[in-house]
Amino acid sequence: MDINYFSxxxxxxxxxxxxxxxxxxxxxxxxxxxxxESKHYRNIDDLVNDNADVKKxxxxxxxxxxxxxxxxxxxSGAGEMGGGFNHASGGGGSGRDEKxxxxxxxxxTSKGNSIDKVLGRFQQKYGNSDREYGIAVDDNGYVHEHxxxxxxxxxxxxxxxxxxxxxxxxxxxxxDSDLIAVASTSNKGIVATSSNTNKKATYKFEKTNNFDxxxxxxxxxxxxxxxxxxxDKGADWWLRKNASKYGYKYxxxxxxxx
Numbered sequence: 112m113d114i115n116y117f118s119x120x121x122x123x124x125x126x127x128x129x130x131x132x133x134x135x136x137x138x139x140x141x142x143x144x145x146x147x148e149s150k151h152y153r154n155i156d157d158l159v160n161d162n163a164d165v166k167k168x169x170x171x172x173x174x175x176x177x178x179x180x181x182x183x184x185x186x187s188g189a190g191e192m193g194g195g196f197n198h199a200s201g202g203g204g205s206g207r208d209e210k211x212x213x214x215x216x217x218x219x220t221s222k223g224n225s226i227d228k229v230l231g232r233f234q235q236k237y238g239n240s241d242r243e244y245g246i247a248v249d250d251n252g253y254v255h256e257h258x259x260x261x262x263x264x265x266x267x268x269x270x271x272x273x274x275x276x277x278x279x280x281x282x283x284x285x286x287d288s289d290l291i292a293v294a295s296t297s298n299k300g301i302v303a304t305s306s307n308t309n310k311k312a313t314y315k316f317e318k319t320n321n322f323d324x325x326x327x328x329x330x331x332x333x334x335x336x337x338x339x340x341x342x343d344k345g346a347d348w349w350l351r352k353n354a355s356k357y358g359y360k361y362x363x364x365x366x367x368x369x
Contacts, residue, residue: 128295129169177295210257226274279303
């Protein structure tokens with residue numbers, strides 16, 4: 112990818128994650144999740160000239176897709192607080208993501224359609240799937256992207272104002288990858304719905320006009336909750352607790368009581 116094109120892409124989003132550890136915010140801050148260190152630059156040229164590895168990654172990448180991974184694990188750690196957001200390990204199965212026909216989920220006309228109706232069709236279609244699928248849908252209920260992923264992840268691009276819907280074969284709450292992905296883009300929100308499990312829960316996350324993308328992204332990687340909570344309960348607790356602080360709406364339905 113051309114550096115100038117990357118710069119334009121960055122300006123159209125809140126951030127772009129270039130590696131698992133490094134993310135570039137649209138004000139040209141380079142941030143490391145592992146060290147929590149930031150480097151600030153005046154422009155993209157200063158940034159890539161100071162970071163040869165990042166420049167190489169950009170030049171060798173054709174497209175930066177948001178990667179959605181199923182949440183995994185249970186809370187743990189010393190003291191009263193532990194756990195934190197994580198994601199499924201593994202390569203997500205064999206092969207690359209596959210583009211599917213949008214028409215499979217675009218029934219009839221857009222009139223009278225909605226995101227919730229598309230979600231219902233998505234759940235009906237992939238409710239027993241043991242691999243991840245993802246779609247990008249606008250407020251009129253029109254699907255713009257339909258992707259077949261692997262066993263633990265799926266890559267979806269989406270677009271400004273769109274909502275990303277995907278399934279978690281594990282039945283779990285959002286992963287750190289899910290939350291960082293939606294916070295980094297101009298997408299409106301994200302939905303994770305259960306499949307291949309008796310835990311038929313659905314989790315919804317939607318950004319508001321005062322959403323603090325940078326603060327939220329950094330906070331997700333440092334999130335902790337009471338060690339007595341399972342992953343799903345802990346993620347639910349943290350997301351509800353911080354909704355007003357970072358400017359988003361969060362809801363969950365069908366969540367098991369235990």
